Amino acid sequence: MNFADIKHRLDLYEKLMRLDKPIGSLLLLWPTFWALWIATEGHPSWLLVWIFALGTVLMRSAGCVINDFADRDFDPHVERTKGRPLAARLVSVREALTLAVVLMVCAFLLTLPIIRDVWWLALIAVFLAASYPFTKRFFALPQAYLGVAFGFGIPMSFAAATGEVGSLGWTLLLANVFWALAYDTEYAMVDREDDLKIGIRTAAITFGRFDVIAVMLCYAATLGILAIIGWDLHYSARYFSGLIVAAVLAGYHYTLISERERDGCFAAFRHNNWFGAAIFAGIVAEFNLRPWLGG
Secondary structure (H helix, E strand, O other): OHHHHHHHHHHHHHHHHOOOOOHHHHHHHHHHHHHHHHHOOOOOOOHHHHHHHHHHHHHHHHHHHHHHHHHOOOOOHHHOOOOOOOOOOOHHHHHHHHHHHHHHHHHHHHOOOOOOHHHHHHHHHHHEEEEEEEEOOOOOOOHHHHHHHHHHHHHHHHHHHHOOHHHHHHHHHHHHHHHHHHHHHHHHHHHHHHHHOOOOOOOHHHHHHHHHHHHHHHHHOOOOHHHHHHOOOOHHHHHHHHHHHHHEEEEEEEEHHOOOOHHHHHHHHHHHHHHHHHHHHHHHHHHHHHHHHHO
C-alpha cells in the first residue's frame, strides 16, 4: 500500500469518525465542561480538563462509527447519509468495528489516572454509546437515550472531581437530556421523510405536528432545570445571564424550525453549539469573575 492509498484510507476513517464535522463533539463537550466547572467551583485541574476533552472526542468518534455500522443498510436510502463510507461500501464492516473498539479502548485508558469510581461510569458510557444507534429500531424517543449517552460525561466529571456524583450531577444530566431532545429533534426533522420510508423511529416522527412546540418545551425544561440549580446554589446574576443568552438563542432556533424546512432545521441543530457555549460562559463568569466583580 503506497502513501496515496494510506492517505485515502485515513480520509475515509476521518469521515467515518466525523472528525470533519466537530459539532457533535462540541455538543458532548459543553455539558461535560458545565459539570467540571460546577463540581470544582470554577477550578478544575488541567489534567481533568484534557482527559475529558480528549475522551469526549474519542467517544463521539466511536459512537459515530457504531451508528454508521448499525445504519449501514438504511443510510444508502437517505439523501444526507448515502455518501457515508460504510453506506457507500468504501469501508468494510470489519474495519469499522476494529476502529470503534480501538477508539473505545483509548477512551477508557484515559480514565485510568482518575479514581476507580469513574472506571465503572466509563464502562456504562461505552455501553450507552454502543447501544444508542439500535434504539432507533424500537424506541419512540431515541433522542432521550442520546441525551443520557451524550451527557454521561456529567456524572463522570462529578465523580472525578469530588468522588461522588450526588443529586446535583444527576439533575444536571436531566437538563442535558432535555437539551439533547431539543437539538436532536431538530436534526431528525431534516430526515423525517426519509426516516418514515425506511422505518426508523425518531422524536420528530413521534411528536408529529407538535414537533416545533416540543422542541421549544425541551429548551424551556433545560433552562428551567439549570435555573433551579443556580437558585439552589445561590449563584449570582452572572450565571443567570448565560441562561438568558441561551434562551434568546433558543428563540432564534424557533424562527429557523418553524417552517420545518430542512436547511433551517439543520442550521438550528448546528447553532446549538452557541447555546451550550452561552451556558458555559455563564458558569465560568459565576466562578472566575468573582475576584474582579465581587460576590
